[in-house]
Each structure stands twice: as C-alpha cells, then as structure tokens.
Amino acid sequence: MALELKLYDTLTREKRVFVPLDRNNVRMYVCGPTVYDFAHIGNARPVIVFDVLFRLLRHIYGEAHVKYVRNITDVDDKINARAAERGVSIRDLTEQTYQNFKDDVGALGCLPPTVEPRATEHIEQMKVLIDRLVASGHAYVAEDNVLFNVPSMVDYGRLSKRPMDEMIAGARVEVAPYKKDAQDFVLWKPSKPGEPSWASPAGIKTPGRPGWHIECSAMAWKHLGETFDIHGGGIDLVFPHHENEIAQSRCSFNTDVMANYWLHNGFLQVEGEKMSKSLGNFFTIHDLLADWPGEVLRFNMLRTQYRQPIDWTVKGLEESWKTLDDWYWIAGDATGGAVSGQVMDALGDDLNTPQAITVLHGLRNRAQGGDDKARADLAASLRLLGFLNETAAQWAARRQTGADVDAAKVQGLIDARTAARKAKDFKESDRIRDELAAMGVVLKDSKDGTTWEIAR
Numbered sequence: 001m002a003l004e005l006k007l008y009d010t011l012t013r014e015k016r017v018f019v020p021l022d023r024n025n026v027r028m029y030v031c032g033p034t035v036y037d038f039a040h041i042g043n044a045r046p047v048i049v050f051d052v053l054f055r056l057l058r059h060i061y062g063e064a065h066v067k068y069v070r071n072i073t074d075v076d077d078k079i080n081a082r083a084a085e086r087g088v089s090i091r092d093l094t095e096q097t098y099q100n101f102k103d104d105v106g107a108l109g110c111l112p113p114t115v116e117p118r119a120t121e122h123i124e125q126m127k128v129l130i131d132r133l134v135a136s137g138h139a140y141v142a143e144d145n146v147l148f149n150v151p152s153m154v155d156y157g158r159l160s161k162r163p164m165d166e167m168i169a170g171a172r173v174e175v176a177p178y179k180k181d182a183q184d185f186v187l188w189k190p191s192k193p194g195e196p197s198w199a200s201p202a203g204i205k206t207p208g209r210p211g212w213h214i215e216c217s218a219m220a221w222k223h224l225g226e227t228f229d230i231h232g233g234g235i236d237l238v239f240p241h242h243e244n245e246i247a248q249s250r251c252s253f254n255t256d257v258m259a260n261y262w263l264h265n266g267f268l269q270v271e272g273e274k275m276s277k278s279l280g281n282f283f284t285i286h287d288l289l290a291d292w293p294g295e296v297l298r299f300n301m302l303r304t305q306y307r308q309p310i311d312w313t314v315k316g317l318e319e320s321w322k323t324l325d326d327w328y329w330i331a332g333d334a335t336g337g338a339v340s341g342q343v344m345d346a347l348g349d350d351l352n353t354p355q356a357i358t359v360l361h362g363l364r365n366r367a368q369g370g371d372d373k374a375r376a377d378l379a380a381s382l383r384l385l386g387f388l389n390e391t392a393a394q395w396a397a398r399r400q401t402g403a404d405v406d407a408a409k410v411q412g413l414i415d416a417r418t419a420a421r422k423a424k425d426f427k428e429s430d431r432i433r434d435e436l437a438a439m440g441v442v443l444k445d446s447k448d449g450t451t452w453e454i455a456r
C-alpha cells in the first residue's frame with residue numbers, strides 16, 4: 001500500500017511518517033473510561049477519533065494486523081464514592097456503566113477495540129512492575145504506599161515539557177510528608193476499610209490498591225508488549241497521566257520509548273463554553289442519542305480535525321444531519337466503490353477529516369451529475385469512516401418519524417381516530433388528534449385516508 005500516513009507526535013512535537021514496528025502487528029493503546037457514570041460527549045471525542053485511526057490502520061495494514069487496546073478503569077475513588085452513594089456494589093456499578101458505554105459508543109458507529117482489558121483483572125501485572133521498579137531503585141515504600149521516585153529518571157518530563165517548577169506545583173496538590181520528592185507519584189496505596197483491596201507488592205503487609213497510572217502501563221504491557229506503536233488519549237492526559245505511564249514502563253523495561261507515536265485529541269466545548277454541570281450545558285452521549293442519530297454525532301465530531309478544539313453546537317448538529325440526509329439519499333445503498341484516493345490523502349495527513357469531508361462533497365456533486373463511480377466511491381469512503389450503517393430507506397424513515405416517535409404507536413392512534421370518526425364520536429377523534437399533536441405528529445386528512453408527519 002503506497003499511502004503515506006503522517007501523525008503528529010506530541011513527544012517530538014512534529015508530524016512524522018508512521019512506520020510500525022511490525023506491519024503484521026500494528027499496536028495501539030488508548031486510555032479508556034473510568035466507569036462510574038454515563039460518558040459525556042467530550043469523552044466521545046477520543047473514542048470516535050481513535051476509531052477512525054483504527055479503521056484507517058486496518059484499511060492500510062489489513063484487519064488481522066492491527067491490535068487496538070482500550071482499557072476500562074474499574075477501580076477508582078470516584079467509583080467507590082458513587083457505589084456507596086447509590087447503595088450498589090462496586091461490581092454492579094462498573095458492569096452496568098460499562099454496558100451503557102458499550103451501547104453508546106456502538107451507536108456512534110465505533111468498532112469494538114481488539115481488547116478491552118479491565119484494570120481489576122491486571123493487578124498481578126501491576127505488582128510485577130511495581131516490584132521491578134522498587135528493585136531497580138525507581139520506587140520506594142513509604143507508610144504502606146509505593147511511590148515512583150521522579151528524580152531517579154534522568155529524562156522524566158519529555159512528553160509534557162513542562163517547566164520543572166510547574167510540575168512540582170502540580171504534584172504538590174497531593175503532597176504527602178512521606179514523599180522523598182514533591183513530584184513523586186503513587187504506584188500503590190493502602191485501601192481503607194470497605195474499599196476494594198488486594199495483597200500488596202513490595203513486602204507491604206496491609207492490603208492495598210493500585211494508582212491510576214500503573215494500570216495503563218500494566219495493561220499495555222500485557223496486551224501490546226514493552227514497546228508499541230501508538231498511544232492515544234485526550235490532551236488533558238499528557239500530564240501527569242501519560243508522563244507517568246512513560247516513566248513506569250520505560251524504567252520497568254529499561255527501554256528508550258514506551259510508544260513511538262503519542263497522539264492527543266483537543267477538547268470539546270459546548271456553544272462556546274466549557275461543558276459543566278453547573279452551567280447546565282453538560283450532555284451525556286446517552287442524552288444526545290435521544291435526539292440525534294449516532295451517525296450525526298459522529299459526523300459532527302469529524303468536521304473538526306482531532307487536534308483542534310471543537311465547539312459543539314445545535315446549529316452544527318442540524319447541518320450535520322442535513323448533510324447525512326443528502327449523502328444517504330444519493331449514495332446510501334451504493335456498492336462496489338473504492339475508497340477515494342483523495343480521502344486517503346486527507347486522512348493520511350494527520351487524520352484531516354474536514355479535508356476528507358470536502359472531498360466527499362465533491363464526490364457527491366459528481367454523483368448527482370450522474371457519475372456512478374463517484375456515487376459508489378462516496379459510499380465506500382463513508383463506510384471507511386464508519387458511516388452508512390443503515391440503508392437509505394432506514395435512514396429516511398427515521399427522519400419521517402422523528403428520532404423518538406414510535407411509528408407503530410402513531411399508526412395505532414390514527415386507526416383508532418378513523419374508527420371514532422366513522423362512529424361519529426368526534427369528541428374521541430379530537431382527543432386522539434390532540435394526543436398526536438402533543439407527540440409532535442401533524443395529521444393530513446384527504447379522501448385517500450390520513451397521512452402524518454413530524455412538525456419541525
């Protein structure tokens with residue numbers, strides 16, 4: 001395959017040609033959700049962006065030659081607090097939340113990753129790494145905690161390139177008197193009564209639980225090896241999470257790199273403001289799916305290049321829906337095409353999805369002019385990007401009925417109204433008309449019967 005894929009690497013701060021360690025086994029790790037509540041639309045961004053990269057890598061190297069690992073963090077303070085608040089077991093909370101996450105991202109057109117490891121199933125690997133770090137002098141035990149000693153790693157901080165005083169200030173948030181250095185971070189900590197706990201590493205007698213960073217080092221190691229190709233996540237994870245993953249993995253394995261390309265997506269804000277519960281502009285994926293098809297959310301996300309900030313707006317969603325209506329209409333059922341070379345060029349340039357969409361608009365115009373190859377290529381390119389998961393008829397029916405109106409129920413009410421009118425029970429027929437109007441359904445009576453549509 002001749003395509004040149006270039007990716008912006010946060011570690012070297014440049015776009016570099018992607019060369020996998022082994023083209024028969026291309027390996028990517030992305031930090032996954034902490035499962036305590038519904039994922040919000042900001043969380044959907046890395047899931048969609050890295051799904052596009054996963055699909056592109058599969059297209060280039062072959063489906064059997066790409067391994068994508070996205071973990072599930074199922075041990076965390078927020079999980080413990082939420083389970084206690086709701087009076088449910090930690091296991092029930094994490095399993096239910098994971099199921100919801102799977103349903104949500106499936107509706108966004110994302111493929112399941114090759115492996116979705118759970119942190120709690122990798123405690124043994126975490127302990128192996130912790131013991132190695134203690135043995136090699138990179139970590140120490142203090143008051144039943146195990147801490148990574150940051151000054152023990154000469155080139156700590158290369159990923160975030162934060163000035164040392166800033167890192168120290170950041171680390172001081174959780175300063176503890178037993179730390180040798182203010183930047184040292186937790187690998188393992190004692191569990192309080194009632195918290196999940198495991199037998200501790202490093203000769204510690206009290207049971208404990210892992211810190212967040214070591215989870216990813218252990219799961220990446222288990223499923224991808226000591227060094228792999230791509231590590232991804234949101235830009236907020238660069239420091240401290242990814243910086244600390246690098247420190248743990250490189251010092252455990254004595255390697256120069258953990259991953260060869262570090263990719264980070266930019267942040268999403270809503271209608272020009274930071275999304276927050278207090279501002280009332282906080283949306284879960286689940287909420288949005290009640291009003292918008294998953295593919296509309298996906299398309300809206302991909303209209304912006306992944307490293308840029310996104311302003312998520314209702315206007316943008318409406319435009320995205322219109323575009324997909326048009327493309328489904330033109331090419332929804334077309335088959336036999338090939339992914340457009342220009343789309344591949346755009347994606348190969350650090351996943352330039354807005355440029356790919358511009359190319360798709362061009363194909364659409366040619367298709368409308370009668371170019372059947374353009375039509376088929378438009379469909380193939382859209383499928384590569386994770387669209388056209390429905391037939392054109394299914395898509396159009398959704399628009400006719402509105403996202404959340406049950407067509408069978410509407411028809412039942414119309415039949416009941418027709419029967420009432422025949423029986424001259426106009427009070428009942430008017431009541432049914434009002435009930436339908438409350439659902440947003442507008443009736444049109446004609447001599448051939450009654451049809452309906454959604455008021456917009």
Ligand code: AMP
Pocket residue numbers: 031032033034041042043044045046233234235236237265266267268269275
């Ligand atoms: P969290 O559950 O906060 O650890 O986030 C899970 C993933 O979602 C991480 O990769 C975050 O970087 C990413 N993320 C969280 N909030 C946003 C946002 N507003 N925009 C884009 N990505 C986000």
Ligand code: ZN
Pocket residue numbers: 030031032216241245
């Ligand atoms: Zn991680």
